[in-house]
C-alpha cells in the first residue's frame with residue numbers, strides 16, 4: 015500500500031510494451047468498491063482476489079500490480095512462482111504512510127495499525143519476491159538480471175577475461191582464468207575454438223565474462239555453443255559494455271566477411287555492473303561509450319548525460335533493458351530503434367576500412383539521423399564533438415545500402431524520446447552521408 019505500484023507498473027508496462035493490469039482496479043470493476051467488499055469480510059475479498067489473479071496470470075504477458083495483501087495467500091504465491099517474475103516495491107513505511115493517510119483504504123485507517131501491518135508482512139514479501147525495487151528502472155534492471163554491486167557466487171565458475179583488464183583489476187571471482195587478447199582481436203573463430211578445447215566445465219558450470227563488449231560478445235558466444243549452451247554472467251568493464259554491449263543477450267564474433275556475422279542469442283544469467291571499474295578506462299574508450307549514452311538519451315528523451323556517472327549508467331542500462339524486454343529476440347521490430355545513428359555509423363566504419371572507431375562513427379551517425387529528423391543537434395555536437403572522417407564514399411554508400419535494416423529504412427526521431435522507423439529517399443540519405451565524410 016502506498017508503494018506507488020500503479021505508477022511504477024504503468025511505467026514498466028510502457029517501457030516493455032506490455033499491457034498493465036491493476037488487480038485492485040480490476041476487482042472493483044467487476045465487484046464494486048473494495049471498502050464495500052471488505053465489509054463482507056477480508057476472507058471473501060481474498061477469495062475474489064485469488065480468482066482474478068489466476069485469470070491475469072493466465073492471460074497475455076503483462077505487468078500486474080498486486081494489492082498489498084495478495085501474497086499472503088499461499089495459492090497466489092505458488093501461482094506467482096510458477097508464472098511471474100515478482101518484484102517487491104519497497105519505499106519504506108514512512109513514505110508509504112504519507113501516501114495513504116486520509117484515504118478510504120480499509121487497512122490504512124490508523125497509523126499504528128498500518129506500521130504493524132507493514133512490519134508483519136516483511137517476511138512474506140521477502141519470500142514471495144524475486145527482487146526488491148524502489149522505482150521503475152529498478153524493476154527493469156532486475157527483470158533482466160542486471161545488478162549494481164553485490165557478491166558474485168556462480169556455480170563451478172570459470173573466468174574468460176580480457177588480458178589488459180586482468181592487468182588492471184582482480185578477476186571478479188576466484189576461479190580458473192582463460193585470457194583473451196585485448197579488445198576486438200578476441201572476437202574470432204580461432205579464439206572460440208581454443209576456448210572450446212580448453213574449457214573443462216560441465217553443463218552446471220558458469221562462464222564469467224570479464225572485459226569490454228568484445229569479451230562479453232565472444233565469451234557469451236562460447237557460453238551459447240559450448241556443450242550446446244552453459245550459463246554465463248557478464249561483468250562489463252567498459253562504458254560501452256555497461257550501457258549497451260553486455261545487455262540483451264546478443265553474442266557473437268567477426269568473420270572474414272565482416273563484423274558480428276556469426277552469433278547467437280544467449281542471455282546472461284546476470285550482468286553485474288560496477289562503474290568503479292571504469293576508472294582505468296582510456297579516454298578514447300570512454301568517448302566511445304559516451305556516444306551510446308547520448309544515443310540512449312535521445313531515444314529515451316532524458317538528458318542522461320547530465321547525470322553523475324553511476325546514475326547515468328544505471329539510467330542507460332535500464333532503458334536498454336526495457337527495449338530488450340519489449341522484443342527479446344528482435345522479432346517485433348522494437349529492438350531496431352536501438353540502431354539510431356547506426357546505419358550511418360556502420361557505413362563509415364566500412365568505408366574507412368574499420369579505421370574509424372565505432373563510437374566516433376556513432377557520434378556522426380547520430381548527427382545525420384538528427385539532421386534527417388529535423389531535430390536539434392546541439393547535445394550531440396556539444397558532448398561528442400563529431401568531426402567528418404576520412405572514408406571512401408562509394409564503399410560507405412554500398413555498405414549503407416546493404417545494411418541489414420533493409421533498403422532505405424532508418425531510425426529517426428519524431429521528437430526526443432520518440433523514435434520512428436521510417437524510409438528516407440536515397441538522395442537525402444546520400445547527402446547526409448556525404449556531410450560526414452572529410453572532403
Ligand SMILES: NC(=O)c1ccc[n+]([C@@H]2O[C@H](COP(=O)([O-])OP(=O)(O)OC[C@H]3O[C@@H](n4cnc5c(N)ncnc54)[C@H](O)[C@@H]3O)[C@@H](O)[C@H]2O)c1
Nearest residue numbers: 178196197198226227228251252254255259264291294295
Ligand atoms: N552484443 C551487443 O549487443 C553489442 C552492443 C554494442 C557493442 N558490441 C560489441 O562490443 C565491442 C566493443 O566493445 P568495447 O567498446 O566495450 O571495447 P573492447 O571490449 O573492445 O575493449 C576496448 C579496449 O579497452 C580495454 N579495456 C576494457 N576494459 C578496460 C578497463 N576497465 N580499463 C582499461 N582498459 C580496458 C580492452 O583491453 C581493449 O583494449 C565491439 O566488438 C561491438 O561489436 C556488442
Ligand SMILES: [Zn+2]
Nearest residue numbers: 306356372376
Ligand atoms: Zn553501437
